[in-house]
Amino acid sequence: MGEQPIFSTRAHIFQIDPATKKNWVPTSKHAVTVSYFFDSSRNVYRIISLDGSKAVINSTITPNMTFTKTSQKFGQWADSRANTVYGLGFSSESHLSKFADKFAEFKEAARLAKEKSQEKMELTSTPSQGGAVKRNVSPAITHVFKKESTTAPPQSPLTSESVNGTEDERAVPDAPHAAEARGGAEPSHNALPFSHSSPGLSKHWEAELAALKGNNAKLTAALLESTANVKQWKQQLAAYQEEAERLHKRVTELECVSGQSATARSDKTELNRTIGELEVALKAKEDELERLKMDVQSANQFHSQRDSLTHKLQAVELRNQALEAQLDELEQRVEADQREREVFRQSLRSLLQLLDGKILELSELREALAKLLECS
Structure with missing residues (x-):
């Protein structure tokens, strides 16, 4: 892979x-x-x-x-x-x-x-364009060269100029004048054959020029078509590459899945066992959670009872403090009463002593009066 x-x-x-x-x-x-x-x-x-x-x-x-x-x-x-x-x-x-x-x-x-x-x-697309143009151009050029080699005279002064392709339009119309100029510089025994053959050559080269123009138009159209085809091929190539990459990703994913199928089955068995254990543990946790919820509810009840008892205790403590204050006041009043009673008792004792003295005096006075009565 x-x-x-x-x-x-x-x-x-x-x-x-x-x-x-x-x-x-x-x-x-x-x-x-x-x-x-x-x-x-x-x-x-x-x-x-x-x-x-x-x-x-x-x-x-x-x-x-x-x-x-x-x-x-x-x-x-x-x-x-x-x-x-x-x-x-x-x-x-x-x-x-x-x-x-x-x-x-x-x-x-x-x-x-x-x-x-x-x-x-x-780099690969550039040679493909060149190859396409070459395939389109080569047959026409080969046909032209073959035709020229079979029809043109071996020593014609126009043969070298007709092969130049784009220069034919300038070379052919001026061919008679160029031939005459060259003929004047050559020996006189070449002038006669050239003068007899120039009308036929002019017609021949006019036909060749028309053929070359047609071939040039065909080549231009073929070049434009090949350029458009190259652009279309590039777009198709990009689409094919994206599709190939997507398929490769899918194949890789499937290979990963198939390569791990054996381990996946063992992992699945292990996972099923683990899932069973986890479900049992989850059930135990749920039971424990329910128990904890009940404990929490009872704890909340205990908290509410504790709060109410706390309030009652606080009220009892306040009442106890009030009772203690009353008790202290009563104790102080009892002590005051006891002191008053002690003072009253002492007063009574003094009065009793005084009364006893008075009674004794009255008794002595009675006895004296009784004696006086008896004496009289």
Whole structure:
């Protein structure tokens, strides 16, 4: 096939959304291998990436492409033939820089290869035009030379001038005068034969001139037709080259797919097993997610209950503080009452003592009055 990978890396692949032309659509579920391929037979560089058996990138590098770094780990380029924009997300900035450097290098190589191919096309098209003109001209010229060699006299002075093609119009009308001038300079024994043959030669060369004019018109028409054919052939050649390149890309893609069919089947089996495991894991994760949702709901309920209890606790604490303040006030009042009672008791004791003294005095007074009464 002649096409070999020359650089490979791994990246996440995206394509621009054809509907919005703004959003990126991922074309691979995970990071895949992205490779530069070089076709030595056609001097073509391509970017190819396969996700299993599916070709997610098949882009031919042309000189008018540009790879743009839009962030530290993301780059993109537009492919007019595929009518899309590809985007690559790398794991690090160094991988992006290496890929961008290789893109610029292979783009320059593609430009040089295109210039060389254009030079070769120009070189090959130029001889083809010459060959076409030569094929059109050669039979007429050969016929004219054959006719002149069979009809013209061997020593005629007009033979060398009639072969000049475009100078015939000037050479033939002046031929009699030129012959007369030359005849005057030659010996006298040549003048008689030339004078007898000049009328026949004049008619002959007039016929030859008319034939050459007709051949010249035919050659001009053939040259114009060959020029138009060359332009048409160039357009057809460009169309054939584009079609051949498209077919070659399709054949390469099919060869890549067929070459990887065996590994694709094993990969498919492995992927099916992995998918089964992932589905089981996904089911477990979904169950766990449901359990976590229930836990979250219960936690939310607990949070709401905690908030309500917190509010109640705060209210109880406020009430407790108020009760403590009342208790302190009551204790102070009890202490004050106790002090007042103590003072009252002391007053009562003093009054009792005073009363006891008064009672004792009254008793002594009674006894004295009783004695006085008895004495009287």
